Amino acid sequence: MIAPRTIRSLKRGLSRNALAKVGIAIVVVVLFVAIFAPFVAPDRPGTQNLNESRQPPIGFEKATTQEVPVKENGSVVFEDGQIVTENRTVYENSSWDHPLGTDGNGRDILSRLIYGARVSLLVGFFGTGLAMLVGVTVGLTAGYYRGKVDDVLMRSADVMLAFPSIVLAIALIGVLQDALEQSIPDPFVQTGVAPAFRSALGLPTGMPESTTLPGTIIVVVALVNWVWFARVARGEALSLREESYVKAARALGANDASIMFRHVLPNAITPILVLGTIQIAAIILLESALSFLGFSSANISWGFDIALGRQYQSTAWWISAMPGLAIVITVIGLNLVGDWLRDALDPGIEGEGGV
Amino acid sequence: MPENGTNRRGFLKYAGGAAVTASLAGCLGGGDGGDGTDTPEGTDTDGTDDGGGDGTDTDDDMELPDFPVTITQGNMPSGLDPHDHRETPTDVVMLHVYEGLITRDAAGAVQPALATDWSRVEGEEAAQFQLREGVTFHNGDTLVGEDAAHSINRIVDEEVGFASPQSDQLAGVTGASAPDETTVQVTLDGLNPIVFSEFATYCDIMQRSWVEDRSKSEIGQTMNGTGPFKLDSYTQDEQVVMTRYEDYWDDPAEVSELTFTSAAESSTRVNQLLQGETDIIVNVPPQEVNRVNNSDAGSVAAAPSTRIIYNAMRYDVEPFSSKQFRQAMNYAIDLESIVSNVLGGFGTQTGQPTLPEFVGHNDDVGPYSYDPDEAERLVDESGHAGVEIELNTPVGRYLKDLEIAQAVAGYIDELPNVSASVNQRDFGSLVDELLTGNIEDKPPWYLIGWGEATFEGALVMTALLSTDGALTSWSNDEFDSLLETAANSTGEERIAALEEANALANEEAPWIFLNQQYSVYGVSSRVSWEPRSDERIDAYAMSQA
Amino acid sequence: MSHAGHRDDLLRVEDLTTRFYTEEGQVNAVESVSFDVRDNEILGIVGESGSGKSVTALSAIDLVDSPGKITGGEVWLRDAELAGEFRGDKPEAVDGDFVDLRQLPTGVRRALRGPKFSMIFQDPMSSFNPSLTVGEQIAEAVEVQRRASANPRSTRSRTQGYGLGKLLVDSVVPGRKYTSDESHERAIELLDQVGIPDPVERADEYPHQFSGGMLQRAMVAQALAGEPDVLFADEPTTALDVTIQAQILDLLRDIQQEQGMSVVLITHDLGVIARMCDRVGVMYAGEVVERGSLEAVFDDPTHPYTQGLLGSIPDVDDPAPRLEPIEGNVPNLLDSEMPDRCYFADRCPKAMEACLEHPEERAVEGDRRHTARCVLADDEYDPERALDESQFEGGDGE
Amino acid sequence: MSLARFLIKRLLQGVFVVWGVVTIVFGLRVIAPGDPANVLLPPDVGPEVRQQVIADLGLDQPLYVQYWEFVSGIALGVPEGLFNIATGQPVGGLGLGTSLTTGTSVASRVGRSLPATLELAIMATVVAVVIAIPLGVISATNRYSVPDYGATLFSLAGISTPNFWLGVMLIIVLAVQLDLFPTSQRAIGIPGVVDLLVSGQLVAAAEGFRTWLWYITLPAITLGTYFTALITRLTRSGMLDELGKTYVRASRAKGLPDALVRYKHVLRNTLIPIITVVGLQLGTLIGGAVITEFVFDWPGLGQVLINSINSRDWPMVQGSLIVIAVGFVVVNIVVDTLYTLVNPRVGFD
């Protein structure tokens, strides 16, 4: 249902906007990496190697002399209640096995980022989709029927807006717990394509057979963010219902449902999709914040890995830094695409939505 | 205290019938928040004689030094009512102001405190305490028997006070009365063999009139005890400031001003220590130990605690109903590497439910070895190959709990025929499930830590592994009967039964045996202090370095 | 090009060309347009939408914004003082009392807006700043002229000593304002002059509190603040109802006569032209296709477009049974789609083979005061030489 | 419509929203799993004690009674909150009840943490406005210049960076590595400084202020960055929009200098709609404050909320939610009023 004119203005927007190309490239790369994670990840995201923990990324190798506890049988030794220590040269080696280093359990950060992209994007897309579904339904209904329906629906939206989204999300997670967690099988692994590919290249095999879909988070971010869609959809419906072609359809005898689906929704879709792009970014940020605060049930998530890295902030900065960079780059990409769509299609929704 | 300077050297194998019922929060490790843990101290090391400040023998006439100390825990006290909490951080604050009738030393031995003498009343189901004379509350009033009796009643009798969360800590105590100014008589509901052990752990004494003049919430905001420090100011969730109580019945403390603050984030605490903003911090994470030790600001002091970290596997659900599978889980993990790398050496590997310092530990039973091939074989043998399992773990309650859980799941996931993942849980909801008393409510596989301040292995096993245990995940007739035997016997026989039970537990592997947790403190170089064994940071025992 | 025009010429625009560089491509909005404005007259420029009439006005007073750009032409203004000033520095920009504004520095050009030129726009509501009072906005226009006459040099700088810092100081320090009380009083006078009742009160009202007609009056008042020599009125009544339109047209005429100024009236409405204008230029596709006196253009239209335009209008006094419209649609002005031939040829009922060549402006039957860009200016339509459809290369017109 | 009527109408709407908020918050507790008695009670108490506690909490009442008590408690500030644990002691103030974990008044707890959050939010807003508006103006008026590209990139990065990560990175670089700022926590705030000033202790006040600033710098930057980026963006695009309007051309036609047009006309009209966007986005700011407080261990409402959710202290959760939402509603009323006052286009309708 994309009008050729829309495509033309999109192309035009792209040709004069170098940043939009960067944004599309970022989104494409992140999508590719997330979808084909079992092929591109250098290592299994969960594979630990406690002896290789906290390896720095390439380019950050160093050796320092440190006072470290002496260990026997893996445990520290006490002498007169004091820990026995010795001065030792500590090597922080990096290796191409772990180009972005390893985390506290010796897991490959790059592989975790790649699998983390899956969670972020799944939540981003499904959460946005759900929010869109709810918000657009409510918004179109309110805007089309106006009057009391509008009053009731929009006043409820006001109430939702009275909660900062992260606050409401936290409260809702407190209520829902992780009741809605889903495990999605990874088709590439299940069908054996990815393992065959990996063993052919000599990469470690045994990639996870499924991805955890944090259903609670998806529902919660949708419950928190539908309002933005409702506002935009309502605004569109309010103005579209006054368009002459809608009146003409009514004069031809079309009923409300048919007008909504044939005329109002298709013409409201552009701003909704533009908002959707921006909302994916916002929801990815929200998801990462919730994971960071420990409210997500996903095992691998950028926000969660940042939180894991915090305790190493004085010794292994990269554990926190890398997932954050992944978020920033992905969100920048999505925002650039959103800007491009908005500039090209001019739906006039500046300043809607947000984290 | 000088009257009963006890031997604090060595680790007392305390074998009495002390059965301090585990507290919910204290034992599962509640109340510490953040990544911190709530690590009781265990003095397996030789404590020094002046641990309690009793060794300083200060002259009363001596000018008292100006020596302010700040202690930073993971959490602030939930309130200041000594009878209305179940958390270690709150207890640590309380013990400086309120005292019990009797107390424990670092090794767990019962010592006199406000009572100088205690005994059972012959022929009656009662016990009697003789109060120390000349003890004054911080408001200047003298301690009398009525105060102590009221305090006991306030805990055990809902009518007198409120539904104190500590009432079960004085289980078997039905009430108290004060026959005279210096005597307190406690009535029991039977021949309670552990009554003094109970009183040595809980039962802070408050002034009756002071309590009765105040509302519940006022009591939660201010303090009036007999301890070596008196409250100066309290800002909820921010800080508690105390000053030395110069009329303390014992020598006044060397510490002149004592401030409690909190920082949930371990690195925050370390930074505060290094920047000289605080003097004692709890739970230094292993990766920060070097940073502390390499600095001039302070050093790390550590002690094994009485807490054991384990993974329970519910015996009534597949695949954990299979002994082979449970054993396989133990073989699958490289516990030594976990202790060494994840915990930075701050932990001891375990292979049985009883810690080495505890009564009933079987010295012949060691940890499982790391043998992934054997594990794979056993999984195949169990018939559960290909199973997917999920480890439920709290986050930030125990030292590196999540990292341990991830490491465990990571190792098991390495097995070609098992896949494992970690499910982070909100501590509150996890504990809810564990505490329903109904095994079906528990998750099939979870990580939890259990602290037992009594050094009594039997209590650990009864609570966690016996068929009727409050938090059990296992049921084994042979094991139950061994515990039964131990409960009805004493001495060598009892110990033998317990050791046998431990061996059986090792063989049957109801848990994945993990580590004994260590308490790791950061201590400023201006403070001289030894970690104690009983979760307590006792500022009275601190001196200027 | 000879500059010898009419002796009353005040402004002579010659070959003015303006292009817009849009995403669709280059738009030839104004294509080599020439016209002259005489003292104390109303010149009409008429054309359909997209004919380039508004851009022509904007180009003449140098108000074309990006992506538009004036790419050629000369704008000669009669101003002895300026001519004297630049005769030494820029002799090529001076011709007698006339100066070519296009060759003068930007600062000078801008300084002419107000005292020499002024402009009123189609939609008064969007032409006023919605968040300032009408009086304040008119007073600003007065103030800037007062300051200009007090210090002519500074008016030619970019900021005229006015920046963010000054704005902050003015808004923070009490009693400091850009506009003086004198300017405010003058603004009220102006409002009174354009027939706004209660000018003292209305000066303190905001644009949204005015009706469209009143606001257009205020717009006229604002345009008069600098006592301009030439007032460009761009569709000043299009947004108004017919009874209000009549009021504004009367006002414009009164003001023009009182002030003795010249007005360039741009409109699509031939009736408005007929009522107001002494001379007329008809624009089509960016060009002036015909110009001359009102009588010459209305009674003796030469260009088939002018003829068609006049034939398309239903007459309110005489309902003709059938209108005679111009077939086809108004072309867009994309450079890539502009043919080399006469732009009107594909709609023209009298197109001839000669029209395949783009026509120059020609005097109609030798009368230099009546010109048309059409071969018919000095030729007769001959069906023998008519263009047939096949000679247009793909001119679909849709 | 007069200002008073406008305010009354707006307040009525606010009351309605607050009622909705209270209802949602009540609903959250109702559908929340887990038994509040579990939070209060040790595991081994008998069923009769448990029943008693449940009765004391009012949880055995029909839902509508609970709802009524909850709402009326908040509306009328009745002395006995719904969650009145066994003390029988009245809890004054707002009827937000009593904490399950500490037994103290939720209202006072929440009230005490409010200043810390406000302080942080206000500082962040000040930082944002002071930086963003000049940046946006420079960017818009010098299009395609180096400062414009710089500001555009900054604002893009700013709205794309999760503030918790920014906070962690600031701590790692500025606090841990360079040791320029404390890693976390709050110094006694401005009120303390004011106290010192009032008592005439100028040196101490200056020192107090320095310490306060030292502590608040990183959290304020962390919280303010998104906002700064957003306002920069809005200012830039708003100015560009506004510059294309007819009145700008009309102003130039009447001879006004560019600078006057740009600052007196355009900037003013740009900032007016930004006020409403900023008002809407204050929710983001408050939400951001929750995370920032978590990262910096800042003793504000966010900490109370997160801690109480973790400890399942529902009265506290409810109390902090209500206070946050009400605060947001109040701020929005203020912003709306301000908008109406500075924008002559809209009357108080």
Next chain:
Amino acid sequence: MSFDVETDEVEYEGSLVEVEDLEKYYYENDTLFDRVLGREPTAVRAVDGVSFEVQEGETLGLVGESGCGKSTTSETLLGLREATGGSVRFKGRDVFRMTGSERTEFRQDAQIVFQDPFSSLDPRMTVGEIVTEGLRIHGLAGGEERTERAKDLLERVGLSARHADRYPHEFSGGQRQRIGIARALALDPEFVVLDEPVSALDVSVQAQVLNLLEDLQEEFGLTYLFVAHDLSVVRHISDRVAVMYLGKVVETGPVDEIFENPQHPYTQALLDSVPRASVEEYGRRGGTLEGDVPSPRNPPPGCRFHTRCPHARDACTKELPPDYDTGERHEAACFRVDADHEYWESEPLPHASETGEGTSVGGGIADSSD
């Protein structure tokens, strides 16, 4: 206008469309909170008791300035807006009380063409879909047949059949208006409301569309209600004319009567104001009316026009003038028509030369949102 329509339900005879006392009020300040505050909602009297009839085969021109309610009238009489009072009878049946099947029939019989050629076509539908939408809604033709019909219709309105697959934005304003006309014709209606169908078009294109409309009327025997503000267009196309001012019809009559013998001062002023495109027009002053149209929120009492009327007298402020017959089917609502009216005795209003009257809220800016 004095109607002699029987109040009884009659068989359809006489006029095709009969509008009687049609009212459309909008209410402002009507939210819940306003009611809580006890505030009276403000009624905007867009259409305030309008009566006229359209006879089969004729074109009735409905003319007036912006905001007079002419477009609202046309949309309300088609049931596109809910009337707040009065009735509309189409073929004798009350439009507002139609049964389902009657309504379906009405929807086929009565159509509308809108002013704005850009907003009247759904940009996401092809021209073919747009034109045949009515057929689809009423299930009147299958896929193939519809396509054929679309092509026929397009050719009939002067477009090409190959345009059916294109989108509206590919067309110019005039062509789009033709598409809108084709859509209205698809259901073979009897009555078409033309709501300012040419006011957005350039004059050269406007003439094409007017010619087309005339051709179609002849070919299909259509009845038109032609709404416009442009008097010359109305004169050109109408058989009869109704002039509206501020929600009321002030004068109706045959087109030549209205234009050559206007009775109402407003009609006279309108005609005076129109600039004629001829040389004789030069220098003529047309501003006979002072001031602005008052706001429909607060219409003046008595004759709505008295605030601007050059002949207004005290009597005009007291009473609303009825419709006076002034000739054959020519009616005007002005006391001046009645030579015996007390109007002639009352004092002229002191309009003086003052404009404004402080009731300038409504304004004269042409907005089509009435």
